Amino acid sequence: MKKAHRIRIYPNVRQQIQFQKTFGCVRFYWNFLLDQRITNYKMKKENADYQEDKTTYASLKKTDEYSWLKEVEAQPLSQVAMDLNKAYKNTFKSSFGFPKFKSKKYSKKSYRTAMGMKVNNNYFYVSKVGWVKMAETLRFNGKLMNVTISQAKSGKYFATFLVDTENFQKKPIDNTIGLDLGLTHFCIASTGEKIDNKKFYRSLEKRLIIEQRKLSKRLEVAKKHNRKLDECKNYQKQKLKVARIHEKISNQRNNFLHQLSSKLTDENQIICIEDLNVKGMVKNHKLAKSISDVSWSEFVRQLTYKCEWKGRTLIKVDRFFPSSQICSSCGHNDGKKELDVREWVCSQCGRVHDRDINASINIKTEGLSGIA
Template sequence: MPTQILKAYKVRLYPNDEQQVFFAKSFGCTRFIWNKMLNDKIEHYKKTKTELKNTPAQYKKEFEWLKEVDSLALANVQQQLRGAYNKFFKQGSGFPNFKKKGIKDSYTTNNQKGTVAITDSTVKLPKIGHIKAKFPAKIKGLIKSATVSKDPTGKYFVSLLVETIINELPKTQSNIGIDLGLTDFIVLSDGSKVANPKFLSKLQDKLAREQKILAKRREVAKADQRKLSESRNYQKQKLKVAKVYEKITNIRKDFLHKLSFNLIKNHDVIAIEDLNVKGMVKNRKLAKAISDSSWSAFTTMLAYKAEWYGKTLVKIDRWYPSSKTCSGCGHLLTKAELPLSVRTWNCPSCLQENDRDLNASINILNEGLRLATIKTVGTTGLA
């Protein structure tokens, strides 16, 4: 059954010198508007205890150079700032931060009657025209918006948000439970395991060497009383560090995309723990390993791919005792009876020998199927 979705395509751009200047202006103007609007909101609240309803348009009279860039890019800043405020006040997220030059430089524009378009080798954007591009896949559908960005290695990209049609994958009559881990990335209820690739660990030595050189060049620049932006040796080394991080990120994303798609393709119901990753990374001993595993990104990929392809992802409550419950008879051990160091245990009730992670994945699957059944009955009105 075809489903209409919004899908983002990341496309590499190859702007000429003039286009690079335009992008730099756009990044600078959107960053300025964000910081200016945020600062004025903060100062207004201090004085009046009310929220300032400011817009980019009111700043164009004082700062005429804002007119040189796409007006929709500035309008989107207003929307993004409003969203950040709503998340802070309604969802308890962190308060919006001021933006710094060179960190996540980007701007977003909208497609209005063909202002954003593509050809076989270019992407057309408002106020700049066609930019040479390299497409990773064929793009079909209506382009809704475009986000232009520059990464730390100096590469330019545009993320095209496209309204497109996607076909559901065929049903397999197979369901799976997933236990997330550090030794093994995942342990599945069918007994199979996927080893943790440990992307950061594999490149840790190279990254440490490059960062050490970067620190030395920072000290040399400071000793010579030169700005880091004017130190060519520092900037060259900064690029080398960024390229190591880029390699780690790209390998990790490739692994997560392939693994998540294979799970969605081969199973109808996928059950997984809803872990509190933000809380877990506060553990200093495990923070680096947990961050390197990218559990949150993996779960996010499973969620939107399940929706796209007509499959079901069920998240199990983080407090569900999947490890301490015997998958054979349901006997529940206490925390004292099953410390983290114990990886296998015999159930005192039915005597079944349990591998800690496999047992957890089986319990996660059973709980996921139970919740999926309740949800199905509720939506059909048969409860």
């Protein structure tokens, strides 16, 4: 199974220059080969004896005119030749049509390489560039297939790693766990652990509100003076600021969810969760903030595919199962508990329950009973 992970990277100035050079060489070489093919085709049509021009990178770099090709890594260039061959073969199969020339202004700045790359925590290594800092560590274990370096329109650099995770299946283990979606915490485990969502949203929320308020003020000013928004520098600047906060929130949220779902699927053979109807719950305003905050459905999605990769089992317990009403000690159904009841005493056996821990234990018991 091949998995891709795209990570923001922070090349220093020298590395940025090297990336730019490689983007340029890759684009040049693509256009060079495409032009050569078209010319060869035309000439051959006119004269069947025409000797085809078969100049490649290896011979180009030896010429004075194109010696600058030596300054970049060779692998991305041979990759270009392969990509072009593929594009030719697919001309009639895919919707892309005949391969096109890449313009400096509009074509995507990227290149792919596979030779000699290494990853070490928050750094990765590519030839001629050296160790480059990454925003996060690589999510997958397995064999590194290749990496694509790219620059987005915003100017940010990214590395997309392709990892072969064929041997991703883990050895079966005995641990099982139940999880309950929390209101005070992201989720609560049957082990008694309460997992916080680090308040990623709320810590940034204040800043977001302030910056958004500024943005709407600038919008008002622009309207008042009948100015086009494209021309309002202050407005555009502020818009970017707000977008960056949104981006930060979503990155933090994703990192949190991935770390947690990886840890849980590493450490447990069976994971039992409640099959929540999140859409239905979001309609309830009091709950809406917490639930959309904690992105439960994205979390379940991650658990689902990570369980599949690792050979684990995810069990969804019916959402009408009264997990917060049953006493996990004696099995007595103690009746409905309002949301603000965080702790209760079983009227049958007298056991004091933390609402959420008790619920997650019930979810686990219920989930396991289905497969016993």
